[in-house]
Amino acid sequence: MAVYSMTGYGSATAAAAANPENPGNSGAGVTVELRSVNSRFLDLAFRLPDELRGLEPALREVVGAAFRRGKIELRLAGQRDADSGWPHPAPEQLMRLAQLEATVQTWLPKAPALSVHEVLNWCRSAAPAERLDEVALEATRQAVEALKEARAREGDRLVKVLMERIGRLRELAEQAKPLVPAVVQRQQQRFLERWNEALQAANAGQQAVSEDAQRDRALNEAAAFAIRIDVAEELARLTAHLDEIERLLKAGGELGKRLDFLIQELHREANTLGSKSAALELTGISVEMKVAVEQMREQVQNLE
Incomplete structure (x- = not known):
């Protein structure tokens, strides 16, 4: 199933069939233009000539049945050939x-x-006015198909961009994984050193605390600190979110709102990675992840 963007343009022109009883109007026709941009919901706007304003409910039904999201503007204009504006008097x-x-x-x-x-x-x-209702509806149907094709082409382009960003985030996650154990171990060692220094200062001139008790207390505090700075869980969740986004993009369909939620979760994990990071290397990776996630958010907002 295709992935559709909410951005696109489509147009079509339909001409009225020749009328033997009124040949002067045989050149009449209708041109319909559809312009679409992103929106949270389906928002339709119509620009119709006065003689076709009564056709708006039918046009709304045709366009509304084809799209689910997007701000879509329909412009309809009548056309006549150079000779069709002049009647043929009886x-x-x-x-x-x-x-x-x-x-x-x-x-x-x-x-x-x-x-x-x-x-x-x-x-x-x-002369009796020629009714162009069916012509206008036919031109609208053709313009809707043209807009669908344009939105599908733009959707394909957005999918390629998102897949590239997914690949970049996976690379960053792989760069971060081997850093986590080393960072945790380094921080534990620093914590033990500072803990020992603090105990020595506190015990100066007082009864010394047993060495085993000091070490147990220090190890417990170091373990608790290691848990607070360990980002392995965040990396695992980030990878799971990337897998789900990739699965949805391959499946296609109406997935803009679901992807928007997953992007929020990606940003949450990247932000947590940065806030828990105890090493400059992980902080840099977190910043690059946030940039990639923000680029994905901009593209996802255009998907239907």
Whole structure:
């Protein structure tokens, strides 16, 4: 199943079929443009000409059935060929106009004669308006398909970027794993040294505490400190989150919200890694992880 971005553009034009009874309108058509950007929910906006405003519920149904998330704007405009704007007057219309003109000039001798332009305008207004509802719906369906294809192409690009970031995070996790035991051991040794120094200072001039008791207490405190700075659990959870993100990207479908949650968890683990780090090397790895996670967050926000 494909992964869709919420960013894309699609357009389509549909022309009305030729009408033998009204050949002047055979060039009429409709152009539909769809623009989409990211949004938490499905947000539809319509820009329609006055004569097609009544079509908005049907257009909303067509677009809403195709998409689940994104801020989508639909623009619809009518089109006419150069010759289609002029009507083809019927003989009955011209005869009626001639009779009306003669009647008016009988009563108003100074009234000017009708011009060709005035005759054509009258015929145009008297002609029945052509309904373009079906044409508009057909153009909308075609534009929806074009927008789907555009969002799918953008989705493929985002998946490649996310996979690259996943690979980078895995590399950083692998770099951190061998550092953890050495860091813990080094910190334990430092803790024991400082603990012994503190005990020697505290026992100066007083009854000395047994050596075994000092050592047991020091080892217990060092073990507790090692647990606090051990980041192996965070690295394991981070790897598990990366596995789940990769699985979802390969499965496809509507996964934007689920990935957004997993990105938050990735950021939490990277942040904890930095806060618990007791070595400069792990701190640097944590910073690089946060940068990669933030780059993933920016891309995930565009996925449907």
